[in-house]
Amino acid sequence: xxxxxxxxxxxxxxxxxxxxxxxxxxxxxxxxxxxxxxxxxxxxxxxxxxxxxxxxxxxxxxxxxxxxxxxxxxxxxxxxxxxxxxxxxxxxxxxxxxxxxxxxxxxxxxxxxxxxxxxxxxxxxxxxxxxxxxxxxxxxxxxxxxxxxxxxxxxxxxxxxxxxxxxxxxxxxxxxxxxxxxxxxxxxxxxxxxxxxxxxxxxxxxxxxxxxxxxxxxxxxxxxxxxxxxxxxxxxxxxxxxxxxxxxxxxxxxxxxxxxxxxxxxxxxxxxxxxxxxxxxxx
Amino acid sequence: xxxxxxxxxxxxxxxxxxxxxxxxxxxxxxxxxxxxxxxxxxxxxxxxxxxxxxxxxxxxxxxxxxxxxxxxxxxxxxxxxxxxxxxxxxxxxxxxxxxxxxxxxxxxxxxxxxxxxxxxxxxxxxxxxxxxxxxxxxxxxxxxxxxxxxxxxxxxxxxxxxxxxxxxxxxxxxxxxxxxxxxxxxxxxxxxxxxxxxxxxxxxxxxxxxxxxxxxxxxxxxxxxxxxxxxxxxxxxxxxxxxxxxxxxxxxxxxxxxxxxxxxxxxxxxxxxxxxxxxxxxxxxxxxxxxxxxxxxxxxxxxxxxxxxxxxxxxxxxxxxxxxxxxxxxxxxxxxxxxxxxxxxxxxxxxxxxxxxxxxxxxxxxxxxxxxxx
Amino acid sequence: xxxxxxxxxxxxxxxxxxxxxxxxxxxxxxxxxxxxxxxxxxxxxxxxxxxxxxxxxxxxxxxxxxxxxxxxxxxxxxxxxxxxxxxxxxxxxxxxxxxxxxxxxxxxxxxxxxxxxxxxxxxxxxxxxxxxxxxxxxxxxxxxxxxxxxxxxxxxxxxxxxxxxxxxxxxxxxxxxxxxxxxxxxxxxxxxxxxxxxxxxxxxxxxxxxxxxxxxxxxxxxxxxxxxxxxxxxxxxxxxxxxxxxxxxxxxxxxxxxxxxxxxxxxxxxxxxxxxxxxxxxxxxxxxxxxxxxxxxxxxxxxxxxxxxxxxxxxxxxxxxxxxxxxxx
Numbered sequence: 001x002x003x004x005x006x007x008x009x010x011x012x013x014x015x016x017x018x019x020x021x022x023x024x025x026x027x028x029x030x031x032x033x034x035x036x037x038x039x040x041x042x043x044x045x046x047x048x049x050x051x052x053x054x055x056x057x058x059x060x061x062x063x064x065x066x067x068x069x070x071x072x073x074x075x076x077x078x079x080x081x082x083x084x085x086x087x088x089x090x091x092x093x094x095x096x097x098x099x100x101x102x103x104x105x106x107x108x109x110x111x112x113x114x115x116x117x118x119x120x121x122x123x124x125x126x127x128x129x130x131x132x133x134x135x136x137x138x139x140x141x142x143x144x145x146x147x148x149x150x151x152x153x154x155x156x157x158x159x160x161x162x163x164x165x166x167x168x169x170x171x172x173x174x175x176x177x178x179x180x181x182x183x184x185x186x187x188x189x190x191x192x193x194x195x196x197x198x199x200x201x202x203x204x205x206x207x208x209x210x211x212x213x214x215x216x217x218x219x220x221x222x223x224x225x226x227x228x229x230x231x232x233x234x235x236x237x238x239x240x241x242x243x244x245x246x247x248x249x250x251x252x253x254x255x256x257x258x259x260x261x262x263x264x265x266x267x268x269x270x271x272x273x274x275x276x277x278x279x280x281x282x283x
Numbered sequence: 284x285x286x287x288x289x290x291x292x293x294x295x296x297x298x299x300x301x302x303x304x305x306x307x308x309x310x311x312x313x314x315x316x317x318x319x320x321x322x323x324x325x326x327x328x329x330x331x332x333x334x335x336x337x338x339x340x341x342x343x344x345x346x347x348x349x350x351x352x353x354x355x356x357x358x359x360x361x362x363x364x365x366x367x368x369x370x371x372x373x374x375x376x377x378x379x380x381x382x383x384x385x386x387x388x389x390x391x392x393x394x395x396x397x398x399x400x401x402x403x404x405x406x407x408x409x410x411x412x413x414x415x416x417x418x419x420x421x422x423x424x425x426x427x428x429x430x431x432x433x434x435x436x437x438x439x440x441x442x443x444x445x446x447x448x449x450x451x452x453x454x455x456x457x458x459x460x461x462x463x464x465x466x467x468x469x470x471x472x473x474x475x476x477x478x479x480x481x482x483x484x485x486x487x488x489x490x491x492x493x494x495x496x497x498x499x500x501x502x503x504x505x506x507x508x509x510x511x512x513x514x515x516x517x518x519x520x521x522x523x524x525x526x527x528x529x530x531x532x533x534x535x536x537x538x539x540x541x542x543x544x545x546x547x548x549x550x551x552x553x554x555x556x557x558x559x560x561x562x563x564x565x566x567x568x569x570x571x572x573x574x575x576x577x578x579x580x581x582x583x584x585x586x587x588x589x590x591x592x593x594x595x596x597x598x599x600x601x602x603x604x605x606x607x608x609x610x611x612x613x614x615x616x617x618x619x620x621x622x623x624x625x626x627x628x629x630x631x632x633x634x635x636x637x638x639x640x641x642x643x644x645x646x647x648x649x650x651x652x653x654x655x656x657x
Numbered sequence: 658x659x660x661x662x663x664x665x666x667x668x669x670x671x672x673x674x675x676x677x678x679x680x681x682x683x684x685x686x687x688x689x690x691x692x693x694x695x696x697x698x699x700x701x702x703x704x705x706x707x708x709x710x711x712x713x714x715x716x717x718x719x720x721x722x723x724x725x726x727x728x729x730x731x732x733x734x735x736x737x738x739x740x741x742x743x744x745x746x747x748x749x750x751x752x753x754x755x756x757x758x759x760x761x762x763x764x765x766x767x768x769x770x771x772x773x774x775x776x777x778x779x780x781x782x783x784x785x786x787x788x789x790x791x792x793x794x795x796x797x798x799x800x801x802x803x804x805x806x807x808x809x810x811x812x813x814x815x816x817x818x819x820x821x822x823x824x825x826x827x828x829x830x831x832x833x834x835x836x837x838x839x840x841x842x843x844x845x846x847x848x849x850x851x852x853x854x855x856x857x858x859x860x861x862x863x864x865x866x867x868x869x870x871x872x873x874x875x876x877x878x879x880x881x882x883x884x885x886x887x888x889x890x891x892x893x894x895x896x897x898x899x900x901x902x903x904x905x906x907x908x909x910x911x912x913x914x915x916x917x918x919x920x921x922x923x924x925x926x927x928x929x930x931x932x933x934x935x936x937x938x939x940x941x942x943x944x945x946x947x948x949x950x951x952x953x954x955x956x957x958x959x960x961x962x963x964x965x966x967x968x969x970x971x972x973x974x975x976x977x978x979x980x981x982x983x984x985x986x
Contacts, residue, residue, distance in 0.1 A: 016873035020769055026761035027770070029780070030849075033842055034781055035789065037796045044799075060346055060363050086675045093672035108972055110679040115688070115896070117903025119956045123938065124686045127954075135378050137334075139658045148682055155679065162843060181665040202787075209789025212905040212935055219379065222362040223332060231605075233334055233362070233379075240793040242906060243364075245798065246514045248536050255753045260792045267787040276781060366939070390717040392945035416681025461826065468914045493732070498710030502917040505828055507926055508914025510936070511812035522829045596920035 036200075041260045048258030058222055058240070062251035065259060067224045071235035072208065074225040075218060078143035079207050080200065083151040087203070088196060090151075091158025096184060107159070114152035119212040121145050126216035137219025137233035145213040150203035157199025161192040194277040207271040209263060211238040236265050301592050307651065324587055328358060331612040337371015337384035338365040340408055341346050343594050344635045345384065348626050355619060359612050366512055369470015369496045376400055377598040383599030383653035386472025386530065387496050399602045400650045402578050404595035405620050406627060407566050407638040408477050409531040411592075412545040413516075417523045419543060420460045422517040424556060427450040428548040428582070429484025435526060436464050437487060438503040443524065461505065465519055465527040468508035470496040472594070476582060477528040480592050483583040513547030516540055521524050532635035538591050552588045558590075561568040565589035570641050577647055585608030596637065600655060617652045621645055664818030673877030686866055690961060693954030696727045700948060701735045705955060708736015710917050711933075713941060713949040721946045731947035737956060742919050743833070746900040747908065750837025751844055755901075758841070759848035764878060766849070767856040779853070786846035792909030797839040802911055805838070806830030810924055823923050830911035832926045840906050844897030851893035855886035873881060899967040907932040930956050 056064035090110075094103045103133035122145060129141035165188050219233030220243075226232045240259035244252040311408050333344060339436035342365030349361055368385035376385025378396040388402045412427060419425070434440045440447055444457040467474045478494035492498050500506065507525070509518040512533045519527040520540035529537050531560035533559075538544065555561045573579050581593045598617055604610035620626035629638040640648060697705070714722075716729025721728040748821045762782070766775055781923070794937075808829030817824025867877035913926025914936065920927050934953050941949035 011875050012876065016875035019875045020765070021763035024769060025757045027765040030785075030845060031778065031781065034785055035794070036800055039798050040800045041792065059349065076661060082312070084677065086678050089672040090676035090678060093669070093676035096677065097669050099670060103957035106676055106680060108968070109683055111972065112965050112968045113679045113683050114762075115899045115968050117905060117960050118907040119931045119934045120686070120690070120960055122958050123934055123954065124689055126938070127684075128689060128952075130379065131377065133405070151682070152679055155676070166687070171979050172776060179661040180669055181667060186684075190913065205787050209787070209791070211789070211791050212931075216938060216968055220364055221332075221334070223360050226332070232332065238789055238791045238906075240788070241795055242910070245910075246511060246517065247512055248516060248533075248540070256795065260789075260795055263789050263792060267789070268784060269785060271780065271787055369940040369943050373939055377942070387672070390943075390945060392721070393716070393943060396945055422965065463828075466916070468916075468936050470943055491716075493715045494712075495716045496943060497713060499710060499715075499734075501734075502709070502918035503824065503919050504918060505926065506916065506918075507831065508928075510917055512939075518829070520830075537850075634680055 017206070025153060039265060041257055045257030045259075045261030046255065049252045049261070053258065057132070057224060058235075058255065060222055061244075061249045062255070063256060065237065065240060065262070067222060067235040068237045068240050068259060069220070069262070070224050071218075072237045074139055075143045075146060075236055076204055076207055077092040077138055078229075079146035079150060079205060080222065083147035083154055083203065086147075087151050087154025087199075088158045090112075090155045091116070091196070092162060092184075092194050095162035099205060099228075102188040110155050111113060113148070115257070117212075118210055119150060121148050123218045124148075124190065125213060127193035130217055135230040137217065138228070138230040139218070139225060139232070139234050142218030142234060142236075146207040146210060147216045149210060149213060150207050153203045154199050158192075158196045161195025161199065162188060164195065165191045198274045198277045199275040201274045202241055203268045208266055208270075209238060211242055214239065215242075221267050246278060290408075314583075321484075323506075328608065330358050330360055331608055332360045332361050332362070332366075333609070333612055333616065334368045334380040335384055336374055336380045336601070337382075338346040338368045338530075338596065339365035339370075339513060340384050340386050340410075340473055340532050341384040341405075343636065344406070344596075344626075344631060345523065347631050349635060352616065352619065355625070356612075358613060359616060367467065367469030367496075368472030368475065369510060372496070374390075374503065375472070377478065378601060381600070381604065381609060382493075382616075385496075385597045385599050386593070386594050387475035388597055392564060394578075394650060397601070401602050401654060402576060402642060403598045403600060403617060403621075403648050404577050404644060405598055405617070405648070406596045406632065406640055407562060407581070407593060408596045408637070409562050409590055409593045410473055410528055411531055411534060411537075411557050412547060413519060413529045413537045413542040414502045414526045414545065415519050415523055415542055416458065417460055419455060419545070423455055423556075424544055424546040426554045428546065429480050432526070432554075432640050433481040433485030433488045435462055436466075436481065437485075437492075437501050438506075441503075442564065447638050449563060452636045460491075462512070463522050463525040464594050465502050465515055465522070465525050466506065466508055467497075467510070469510050469516060473512060473528055474498060476592055476594050477492065479582045481582055483625045494573045495645040508541055516542070532637065534636055547591050549587075549591045550583055550585045551589070553587060555588070555590050557636070559638060561588055561590035562593050562636075565591070565593045566638060566641060569593075570644055573644055573647060575647065575650075577644070577651065599650070602654045602656065604657050607629040610655050610657035614652055615657050617655075618649065621648050621652075624653060659916050663712065668970045685717045687930055687961065690954055690958040693951055694958045695933060695951070695957040696948060697735060697951035699725045700727045700729055701952065701955075705735055705737060706959075707738055707953075708734060708906065710736050711733050711739070711963060712935075712943050712959060713952075714946075716944055727948065728946040731945055733944075733946075733948055735952040735955070736929065737933075737951075737959075739915060739917060739919050740928050740930045740933050740956070743912065743915065744902055744929040744931070745926060746833050746834040746920050747840055748802075748898055749928060750834065750899040751840035752894065752898060755844045755897065756839035757846060759897075760852055760859055760890070763849045763852035767854055768878060770876070772828045779888075782846050782849050782853075784846075785842070786850065790843070790904060791910070792906040793839050793843055793885045794907040797835055797907060797911035801838060802830030802835050804830075805835050805924070809846045809865075810834070813923065821922075824926070825922070827924045828926065829922075831911055832924045833920050834914075834923050835906045835911045836927060836929070839911055840901040840904060843904065846971065847900060849888070851896075852886065852890050855889045856882055872968065886972045893970035895967050895974065897969070899964060901965070902963055903931050904929075905935050909934045909935055930960055934960075 003253045053064045057067040125145035135141045169187040173187045221233040237259045244256035345363040371383030371385040443460045475496045481488040483495045505587045509515045512530045515527045516537045519525045565641045568584040569581040583591045690932040710732045714733030718731045722731050813823050867881040898949040915926035
């Protein structure tokens with residue numbers, strides 16, 4: 001082919017092929033790592049999946065994970081309840097109303113907030129919510145900490161999905177005599193919804209996997225969540241992975257792996273759902 | 284087609300929202316059913332949730348207590364956590380938990396900041412020094428002195444066959460293996476006991492590191508930290524050359540992980556292992572000086588047969604609880620815990636190698652428990 | 658109609674307030690951190706960043722000491738250089754290992770892998786990004802640290818003659834290298850996903866043109882596609898760095914919790930700034946002077962400042978990268 005008749009061409013071709021080999025090798029290694037993580041978790045965690053896992057609470061070293069599963073859902077529920085509306089509305093403002101410079105600044109701030117190490121939020125949650133506000137270890141302190149973490153993602157994805165809706169839809173609706181508000185509601189928000197939901201799902205999957213901001217805000221409980229928003233500590237799955245792994249009891253070990261497996265399964269489900277929605281946004 | 288995906292997206296979005304709501308609600312509903320279940324069993328009063336956290340040395344005992352206490356008083360739901368005595372002290376003082384567990388009593392200053400805090404002994408415990416030395420046979424108990432251990436943790440003695448160690452162990456062939464000192468990262472009552480022993484036996488230590496639930500460890504290359512007694516045992520067992528201080532409730536676990544247990548030199552110069560006899564001997568020498576608030580060290584007791592590292596296991600409690608029901612629940616639990624027919628029964632104590640609270644001390648603890656109110 | 662207009666206005670204002678909530682939250686966090694850190698700044702000054710000893714002082718002493726008008730436990734001294742070195746060291750390893758792997762993986766994914774396989778592998782890489790950090794920690798404890806202790810470490814120590822930093826002892830497998838590798842695995846998906854998306858935007862026409870000019874297939878990627886997306890990739894790398902610098906749990910589980918010494922070789926136990934806050938907050942709360950908590954707040958503030966700086970750089974690079982693409986298009 002082109003230029004391959006010379007020696008130099010040959011060596012360049014070899015160099016090119018070798019780099020591609022290296023790249024494929026890198027890809028292979030990444031795949032191996034993913035598989036190793038999955039295998040490590042599945043091998044020791046799959047045996048723990050049973051009905052009683054979902055129906056019994058932990059005793060501290062054995063038992064089920066009902067309290068942690070429900071606690072995680074509870075925390076996710078409230079953090080989505082807080083961060084969802086705020087983030088979506090914020091995203092709408094950035095995409096539709098905000099002057100360029102303000103939008104750019106706020107976007108940057110959201111990015112910084114997203115980049116803050118989660119333990120810093122944990123510290124903040126502990127000194128302010130747990131101590132100063134007197135909420136103690138609680139669903140409220142834990143879920144607000146989580147919502148601080150996930151809020152920027154929701155803002156970002158909402159803004160991005162609205163921006164993908166062609167401006168002409170909006171302008172056309174205005175030309176038809178709709179007010180800006182109802183034009184937005186009818187022709188902009190509808191096509192943007194799958195993207196926004198995708199963002200919510202990813203935010204949920206981020207919140208699901210957090211530990212550091214919860215240790216000092218949600219605490220831990222061996223029992224199912226209570227109806228109280230404050231003063232009542234709550235269990236969650238990542239805590240099980242983090243602490244039970246250190247226990248010298250095989251039953252506790254198994255629970256740690258099973259909790260890790262549950263977390264991965266939940267993340268996979270959320271990603272699949274998000275994927276299911278995503279290509280249709282673009283197409 | 285386009286309409287189709289829109290509908291699909293909507294369906295998913297709404298299904299998810301509803302699903303999330305339901306899941307969130309389910310947690311609450313479950314809580315409700317549990318409450319109902321219990322209150323049916325015991326017509327009077329709702330279930331009280333008590334939260335215990337702290338000492339990993341005391342934690343195995345709580346693990347034994349919880350299922351039994353469920354039968355004693357089914358109206359109390361007790362969550363236990365082995366987080367380290369530092370956590371026990373700080374969270375009980377904060378009011379984030381009702382019961383802090385600690386192998387260390389609170390300092391004078393901390394107590395003056397939280398004047399309502401009680402330090403209530405529930406049992407007597409001990410600490411052993413464990414090691415993982417390649418080539419040293421199982422069942423051989425190395426002889427160690429506080430002074431030598433301090434020099435190890437100060438970085439003055441770096442190899443297991445150092446003359447200071449070898450001279451204490453004439454019959455044992457020690458390898459030229461680097462010593463890896465393991466310490467606790469979390470605020471720990473075990474650290475408190477260990478550093479008190481070091482302070483009592485080594486002048487350099489008492490002038491520099493001193494004692495506390497968390498101290499500034501001398502910089503030694505390769506020295507490791509671990510979280511909780513559980514973490515220490517796990518780390519020591521996978522680290523050849525390591526030495527660690529371990530609470531006695533983790534002794535069986537440490538031995539089954541293949542760790543060795545040192546015979547420690549006591550004040551009288553004898554090398555002893557912790558066992559009911561040597562712990563009781565040390566307790567007998569020390570408990571007489573227990574003040575009314577029961578905050579006292581039992582470390583490095585005199586007496587030929589006294590094991591040097593023993594201590595009270597404390598429940599750290601705020602005498603003012605959130606409400607009368609909680610106060611009553613805490614009181615009943617503690618009274619049961621220190622009762623010879625309850626939590627101090629031999630079936631519990633023997634498993635964790637604790638000694639029950641001495642008969643002369645129990646009244647002091649009961650007096651403190653009586654102060655708890657809602 | 659009037660009502661509509663009023664509603665629009667209300668809506669606009671509400672969304673505006675919501676949009677500024679990240680700003681308000683960030684400001685609130687910043688104020689709290691500064692307020693909490695001030696006593697530690699006064700007590701320790703700049704030696705906070707250069708000292709190697711972290712000592713919360715004798716918490717069982719009866720009287721505090723006073724320095725610069727603030728109280729601390731006797732003997733208290735807060736030097737975080739070992740945590741800084743641990744943080745930088747592990748993040749550096751994460752970048753050194755993670756970036757080449759991430760880039761090559763993206764190149765392979767976009768240009769070399771058949772479409773059906775790409776459709777399977779691509780989400781797999783994204784799944785890596787979604788795995789909770791405690792699960793990475795668990796994998797680090799269970800799978801990676803034994804691998805380093807018994808396989809990779811002993812192998813690398815053979816190079817110790819040439820590079821002293823690689824020399825033994827390898828220790829337990831908990832330490833700098835393990836932390837760095839866990840972090841590398843954690844940042845690979847961030848960089849790979851961004852790079853892949855950017856590469857997809859490169860017009861195939863220009864690649865084909867380059868090929869027609871006689872460039873080998875890799876050369877055309879290297880000299881045509883890569884410059885096109887370079888800045889965007891840099892931005893992603895800096896974001897990955899931000900993640901590595903602030904990671905808490907996974908590092909806490911595999912770092913070995915070194916106290917008061919700097920990393921001395923590749924396998925040395927370390928502590929990082931973020932993991933130290935998580936590990937020490939509870940014991941700091943038993944400091945009767947409160948100074949230890951202030952010192953942790955100072956670490957948190959430092960991390961926050963680092964986050965702002967890395968994000969500024971990333972933003973600068975990404976936006977410049979975008980402009981590039983726009984100009985070319």
